[in-house]
Amino acid sequence: MELDICPLFSGSSGNSTYLSCGQTKILIDAGVTCKRIVEALSMLDVHASEISGIVITHEHIDHIKGIGVLSRKYDIPIYANELTWDAMQRIVGPISDKNMRVFQTGLDFFIKDVCVQPFSIPHDAAAPVGFSFNAKGKKVSIVTDLGYMTGDVLEAISYSDLLILEANHDIDMLTAGRYPYHLKRRILSTKGHLSNEACANALVKLFKTNVKRVLLGHMSKENNAVEIAFCTIKSILDENDIIEGKDIFIDIALEDRATGLYKIV
Ligand SMILES: [Zn+2]
Numbered sequence: 001m002e003l004d005i006c007p008l009f010s011g012s013s014g015n016s017t018y019l020s021c022g023q024t025k026i027l028i029d030a031g032v033t034c035k036r037i038v039e040a041l042s043m044l045d046v047h048a049s050e051i052s053g054i055v056i057t058h059e060h061i062d063h064i065k066g067i068g069v070l071s072r073k074y075d076i077p078i079y080a081n082e083l084t085w086d087a088m089q090r091i092v093g094p095i096s097d098k099n100m101r102v103f104q105t106g107l108d109f110f111i112k113d114v115c116v117q118p119f120s121i122p123h124d125a126a127a128p129v130g131f132s133f134n135a136k137g138k139k140v141s142i143v144t145d146l147g148y149m150t151g152d153v154l155e156a157i158s159y160s161d162l163l164i165l166e167a168n169h170d171i172d173m174l175t176a177g178r179y180p181y182h183l184k185r186r187i188l189s190t191k192g193h194l195s196n197e198a199c200a201n202a203l204v205k206l207f208k209t210n211v212k213r214v215l216l217g218h219m220s221k222e223n224n225a226v227e228i229a230f231c232t233i234k235s236i237l238d239e240n241d242i243i244e245g246k247d248i249f250i251d252i253a254l255e256d257r258a259t260g261l262y263k264i265v
């Protein structure tokens with residue numbers, strides 16, 4: 001049995017990633033409408049009612065938009081920490097008691113065969129988390145909406161067989177761009193989003209722990225471009241004698257459609 005992962009949506013207009021291991025089928029966030037999630041899953045031959053659970057990183061709308069309807073319509077359990085539940089309950093609407101699951105950040109829990117490890121990340125939400133998933137001796141991690149890379153986050157995602165990491169913006173594009181000043185400050189702050197450069201510097205460190213397959217996520221449409229992100233990250237890796245395409249493999253999680261199914265065997 002293998003661990004499969006497929007980013008369905010990634011970016012400020014909505015985030016959701018599909019992960020499966022045999023009969024265990026998990027969504028990480030569901031930040032677009034239920035209808036769009038159902039359509040994206042059907043491309044993978046998965047019916048929404050097969051989803052074992054949705055784990056939530058934080059309450060921003062681009063991560064939770066579809067979860068209320070998905071849970072009510074297809075009877076899907078939602079997993080979030082207590083502060084995130086408090087912050088999102090009004091937006092999500094009523095969820096049945098049995099589908100309202102509470103995890104504690106820092107404590108592992110299981111969804112069927114998959115061990116889920118939530119860890120705290122710096123971002124301007126109530127109690128935001130990233131996740132690692134362990135199954136069959138393989139590890140997949142996902143961290144987006146990250147103000148800056150902390151030592152604890154680095155440790156949590158080290159030795160991942162596949163990592164989805166945020167490369168949100170190019171600092172120059174953001175600074176020169178048309179976003180209002182307060183928004184620029186928010187994105188650049190320690191509770192905002194990770195730049196291409198910060199992403200690359202993290203990858204240099206993670207490479208030493210055998211992280212060799214990476215998907216760049218939550219890329220800003222306004223303040224980033226695929227070629228610029230790739231170029232910045234490649235050149236920082238180059239400076240550290242890490243060659244993309246040989247030592248490490250980097251792909252982009254697309255904003256508005258499924259990126260492709262990555263099989264971890
Ligand atoms: Zn987000």
Ligand SMILES: [Zn+2]
Nearest residue numbers: 058060123145
């Ligand atoms: Zn956010």
